[in-house]
Amino acid sequence: MNKVRVSELIEHFDLKLVSGEKGIEREIIVSDISRPGLEIAGYFTYYPRRRLQLLGRTELSFFNELSVDERYRRTSQICTSQTPCIVISRGIEVPQEFIISSNKRNVPILQSKMKTTRLSSMITNYLESRLAPMTAVHGVLVDVYGVGVLITGESGVGKSETALELVKRGHRLVADDSVEIRQEGESELVGNAPELIQHLLEIRGLGIINVMTLFGAGAVRNYKRVSLVIHLELWDQAKVYDRLGLDEEKIRLIDTEVPRLVLPVRPGRNLAVIIEVAAMNYRLKNMGYHAAQQFSDRLNDTLHER
Template structure:
């Protein structure tokens, strides 16, 4: 199923459908839109027919100056079998040649009262959001002091129980069990919960609880940018865990690298507090305060001082 169709933008922006209604369910596959100025002048060599076409005052006033034959020819070339739709802004009058061509090729022609630049910006933002690459990850997403922390790990390791403790400590749940992730920009991942399980937590032995009902609206949020991954795994005594924090592991989600910390789980460890402190420490690092580097530098200086002292 297409993510966005022409019908979706008609309903979203309250557009007036003028002609070409048979193609109202055409899919929109790219987030970019086109203002066919060069095409109106007759240059169709690189016409991006797969984009939504936006005609404003500039394009239509130019079309009025063309002779009837040229205007008909340009309008017919604008309407292809893959063009999702043509939108006229400012409630301007639509050329009869465009209406005829759109009816023949079933290309929806729509009209908006908004200014061209403003409508272009709104439509672009909407399409980029809807058409962004998406994936789903098994885990829990929590907003901790403004840091979007994705908690991952095998089933039964304690992700949901840790999230419950974090909520009790004043943080906000975004998603449990399944996190839908959308890449909105080159380095921006945004997570949310599937609608079916939004605000719900599954605790083994207790069942499903509604976090918003129990803890209030301040304990949940709908979406959150993901900036840190905390991976929980059962303690392996044969594995060497990072004890200083100088090495930074990365996890790739879609095309974005996210900082990943691996936390060993064993009885007696308060995972909620550890994750909470990890989120605060991550914020400090982004502000330029790195305790591990500062310790390493002091240690190096101390070693050099001892070496210099021994030489004398």
């Protein structure tokens, strides 16, 4: 299970730690944020205690109208052993009752100068990205004409060499050897390189090269949406490969299906050019133009006329 520590949240958003310092290593395990307005009013039946609690001007204005006893009662119920942290927006002064309860339960209270809505959106996006389902795939991810192409295949089949040729032709490397893929949203897969091997490419016989150093910052990017998978395999004379492109194969990555092409490899085939054409053809299909289908339709019409 992916986790984000409160200390990471503090560092990323430059938040001010007001109280509950002993709990800054607490883990945030859900990306949803709670605005505990009903809880401050006294309704705790469905209190989502595992979520980050975000308080703005509306909630704190109502809180300040409560009696002292009610304030202590509400804060003691909001600050639980499972609550990761509480964030106060707009730089609003934190009520003393919250500080006492947070120190008692070791629930960090953080303060930000940002407006509540903007802060909520930014934290949600950050948590969704960090907590999204993730898998690691052995392959190479390249941005070809704006299409994220994941090149897979057995070791030594030529994935990295093909990626190098694509970079030389003006495309951008995202990751080599190991690609971390996260599912963001319902059907969007985003790939990136592990930090240790970012911008690096391994070429057998040559070694490890830094693509950004050799080709410039325009030859790399940190992440890219995975739109197409191209699998390289050694040419098998006994196997029948698709020659029309009517049958579209798909592969499931996490919970999302992605189009997959199988390219046979043998001497004389320019894989970089073929992958460029595959990326352009993918874009045309998304725009409604399917060359193979149009050819099939014309062929059927000709046979019907005869």
